Amino acid sequence: xxTTAGTxxxxxxxxxxxxRFRAEALWGYAFIAPTGLGLAIxxxxxxxxxxxxxxxxxxxxxxxxxxxxxxxxxxxGDPEVGRALVNTLTYTVLGLVGIPLAIVFAALLNRPGLRGxxxxxxxxxxxxxxxxxAVAMLWRWLYNGDYGLVNQVLSxxxxxxxxxxxxxxxxxYALVVVGIWSSIGYNLIIFLAGMQAIxxxxxxxxxxxxxxxxxxxxxxxxxxxxxxxxxxSIVSVIGSLQLFDLVFVMTGSGQSARANPAYARLQTVVxxxxxxxxxxxDRGYAAAIVIALLVLIAALTVLQFRLQxxxxxxx
Amino acid sequence: MWKSARSGAALLCAVLLASACGGGEQAGTGAGTQDKVxxxxxxxxxxxxxxxxxxxxxxxxxxxxxxxxVQLTPWADYWTKMKAAVTGGAAPDVFWMNGPNFQLYASxxxxxxxxxxxxxxxxxxxxVDLYTYEGKLYxxxxxxxxxxxxxxxxxxxxxxxxPPADDWxxxxxxxxxxxxxxxxxxxxxxxxxxxxxxxxxxxxxxxAGGHVISPDGKKSGYDDPxxxxxxxxxxxxxxxxxxxxxxxxxxxxxxxxxEAGKLAMYWGGSWNVAEFTKNDYTKxxxxxxxxxxxxxxxxxxHGVANVVSAKTEHPAEAWEFVKFLGSxxxxxxxxxxxxxxxxxxxxxxxxxxxxxxxxxxxxDAVAYAVPYPVSKNTAAWQEAxxxxxxxxxxxxxxxxxxxxxxxxxxNDLLAKE
Numbered sequence: 157x158x159t160t161a162g163t164x165x166x167x168x169x170x171x172x173x174x175x176r177f178r179a180e181a182l183w184g185y186a187f188i189a190p191t192g193l194g195l196a197i198x199x200x201x202x203x204x205x206x207x208x209x210x211x212x213x214x215x216x217x218x219x220x221x222x223x224x225x226x227x228x229x230x231x232x233g234d235p236e237v238g239r240a241l242v243n244t245l246t247y248t249v250l251g252l253v254g255i256p257l258a259i260v261f262a263a264l265l266n267r268p269g270l271r272g273x274x275x276x277x278x279x280x281x282x283x284x285x286x287x288x289x290a291v292a293m294l295w296r297w298l299y300n301g302d303y304g305l306v307n308q309v310l311s312x313x314x315x316x317x318x319x320x321x322x323x324x325x326x327x328x329y330a331l332v333v334v335g336i337w338s339s340i341g342y343n344l345i346i347f348l349a350g351m352q353a354i355x356x357x358x359x360x361x362x363x364x365x366x367x368x369x370x371x372x373x374x375x376x377x378x379x380x381x382x383x384x385x386x387x388x389s390i391v392s393v394i395g396s397l398q399l400f401d402l403v404f405v406m407t408g409s410g411q412s413a414r415a416n417p418a419y420a421r422l423q424t425v426v427x428x429x430x431x432x433x434x435x436x437x438d439r440g441y442a443a444a445i446v447i448a449l450l451v452l453i454a455a456l457t458v459l460q461f462r463l464q465x466x467x468x469x470x471x
Numbered sequence: 472m473w474k475s476a477r478s479g480a481a482l483l484c485a486v487l488l489a490s491a492c493g494g495g496e497q498a499g500t501g502a503g504t505q506d507k508v509x510x511x512x513x514x515x516x517x518x519x520x521x522x523x524x525x526x527x528x529x530x531x532x533x534x535x536x537x538x539x540x541v542q543l544t545p546w547a548d549y550w551t552k553m554k555a556a557v558t559g560g561a562a563p564d565v566f567w568m569n570g571p572n573f574q575l576y577a578s579x580x581x582x583x584x585x586x587x588x589x590x591x592x593x594x595x596x597x598x599v600d601l602y603t604y605e606g607k608l609y610x611x612x613x614x615x616x617x618x619x620x621x622x623x624x625x626x627x628x629x630x631x632x633x634p635p636a637d638d639w640x641x642x643x644x645x646x647x648x649x650x651x652x653x654x655x656x657x658x659x660x661x662x663x664x665x666x667x668x669x670x671x672x673x674x675x676x677x678x679a680g681g682h683v684i685s686p687d688g689k690k691s692g693y694d695d696p697x698x699x700x701x702x703x704x705x706x707x708x709x710x711x712x713x714x715x716x717x718x719x720x721x722x723x724x725x726x727x728x729x730e731a732g733k734l735a736m737y738w739g740g741s742w743n744v745a746e747f748t749k750n751d752y753t754k755x756x757x758x759x760x761x762x763x764x765x766x767x768x769x770x771x772x773h774g775v776a777n778v779v780s781a782k783t784e785h786p787a788e789a790w791e792f793v794k795f796l797g798s799x800x801x802x803x804x805x806x807x808x809x810x811x812x813x814x815x816x817x818x819x820x821x822x823x824x825x826x827x828x829x830x831x832x833x834x835d836a837v838a839y840a841v842p843y844p845v846s847k848n849t850a851a852w853q854e855a856x857x858x859x860x861x862x863x864x865x866x867x868x869x870x871x872x873x874x875x876x877x878x879x880x881x882n883d884l885l886a887k888e
Contacts, residue, residue, distance in 0.1 A: 215579060216554065216575055216579050216848070217557050217581050218558045299722075300723060301718060301719060301722045301723075302722065302723060304722075319718040319721065321721075322717070322718035322721035323718055408721065412666045412857075414854060414857035414858055415665045415717070415857050415864075416721045416861075417718055417721065417861060417864075417865045419861065434555070435551070435850055436848070436851045437848065437850070437851070
């Protein structure tokens with residue numbers, strides 16, 4: 157009697173909790189539905205569509221025919237794809253310099269007793285909230301070979317500066333500088349937050365053991381920041397591989413970009429995609445280019461996750 | 472929940488699409504009634520926006536139920552946006568068409584051929600031909616333009632060079648260019664522009680007796696030695712430092728250099744009148760002369776036409792509007808404030824608007840003008856022109872080699888059309 161009386165309520169309670177769990181899950185799904193739907197409609201579906209289009213050939217105004225792997229074979233033999241890939245990877249690798257730079261600035265801003273931290277922080281963050289097109293226009297003027305501010309300053313010390321973004325020898329570096337300049341604020345804020353999350357006790361203990369501030373930086377701050385640095389490197393590698401707006405405006409807008417003598421050094425994968433999709437009406441091929449880029453980004457991200465075991469310290 | 476999420480998504484889509492669809496949604500009920508109709512009119516030239524609005528208002532006077540919404544998209548993005556709009560079914564009802572894009576739009580059936588019988592003898596023949604595809608006329612010419620040499624009188628006087636005569640030749644031009652160049656002052660004779668084929672390379676190519684594309688539109692003319700001579704005309708100027716190098720022109724466009732008194736000459740179109748008469752520096756310093764004569768006299772003629780989208784919901788009203796824009800009264804209004812109207816006999820107003828300039832030069836040039844070279848996918852080989860000729864302009868590759876590569880690339884592209 158007692159046993160059955162005892163088990164029955166338990167079973168009932170179990171069933172009830174299961175029901176409650178289901179109801180809760182249902183509510184959960186309901187609440188994420190708007191976002192989930194948005195993602196599905198505006199992100200996932202286009203990816204599926206683009207994948208399909210990459211196996212087709214397009215008319216100028218829609219209408220397409222299945223061509224199998226044609227676009228991909230053409231992609232492998234296209235010298236412009238190889239060139240754009242080299243440029244994009246160069247930009248990505250050079251752009252990584254921005255990460256240690258951001259850490260150094262963050263460490264300087266994080267020093268106890270520094271006045272006006274918020275003013276500095278705002279100054280660093282301003283380029284991030286400025287539109288990339290405006291940033292690119294501004295730098296285009298700064299870099300102008302004859303009338304730009306950069307060369308005006310250089311001429312004071314007797315240096316005859318080049319046409320920064322039209323000279324194949326300097327164009328990529330000029331571009332990287334702008335890229336780092338405009339992303340450093342974002343990285344810096346994240347690093348600052350990361351630094352402020354490091355327990356004070358660690359530093360106190362270290363100074364009791366006689367470690368100076370430089371040693372503390374390398375032995376405590378850097379290792380404790382490695383998860384943050386990992387996040388930043390993932391995000392900035394993806395961002396660099398998708399570079400478009402900056403280079404599009406700085407090389408010249410629209411078709412005249414090809415008349416820039418440094419174009420062969422600046423053209424990025426996404427820019428090539430843009431030209432094929434919107435200038436020469438080759439949309440199937442353009443789709444193949446971005447799908448290849450997607451695969452590359454995925455591969456590099458997986459690689460980064462594999463490598464993180466060697467250098468990222470989780471507490 | 473599901474239902475509301477779906478309607479939420481539908482609402483979101485509606486909001487996103489609202490800007491794109493615009494006027495297309497209104498008054499879907501039959502034409503010919505007194506329903507209010509708004510026609511969208513796509514244009515690319517900001518300096519003509521006001522005149523276009525004036526023409527729209529003029530049209531509304533005689534067609535009170537039709538309002539015209541002038542939609543300006545800057546030149547740099549006009550065709551990119553138009554292609555996307557046409558593909559997405561959101562093209563303006565009436566829009567500006569140019570030669571390089573015309574065959575692409577006509578052959579894909581996204582613009583409407585003109586069904587009614589119209590008198591085309593009132594327009595220059597070169598323009599009517601430009602907008603005829605497989606025997607059908609698709610647009611009425613709105614304006615026309617030819618090319619001339621704009622020159623800075625002050626710099627000519629300073630270098631003691633007499634202004635160009637009406638019958639000057641390549642030899643005269645080169646002689647003047649040498650004298651006008653003043654390296655110390657940073658003054659060049661001219662900017663050998665790479666990106667504006669209509670004002671630069673195409674003219675010298677035809678003047679040299681060469682051609683850009685065969686008359687049937689199937690073969691490139693870039694491997695013709697005479698065409699190459701037309702290209703060398705420009706690269707020689709760069710090599711002689713009578714033109715800035717390509718790097719400098721990439722940083723600062725020749726137009727800006729000309730307006731800063733750094734270039735003595737600028738090969739430009741009749742459309743530059745608006746710019747040069749307004750600019751503070753150039754307004755009392757420039758005049759215009761015909762292009763110099765090579766083996767023969769030649770200038771590129773081009774003109775914009777008004778076309779009707781195949782998907783317009785108001786075909787009758789749209790055609791009425793295009794007919795009005797191609798009429799004599801509309802040409803009269805245009806000629807006073809904008810480019811040269813295409814309607815024969817209305818051009819004198821355009822010349823008279825600026826008696827201080829020898830604008831008759833542009834009208835006289837019609838006699839020996841060559842139509843703008845086009846094919847079905849002009850944009851594809853225009854990209855190739857830039858890709859290959861950039862190397863010739865920097866001196867990285869000899870001109871004849873670059874031209875031969877371009878001819879091969881262009882022939883491949885033409886074969887795919």
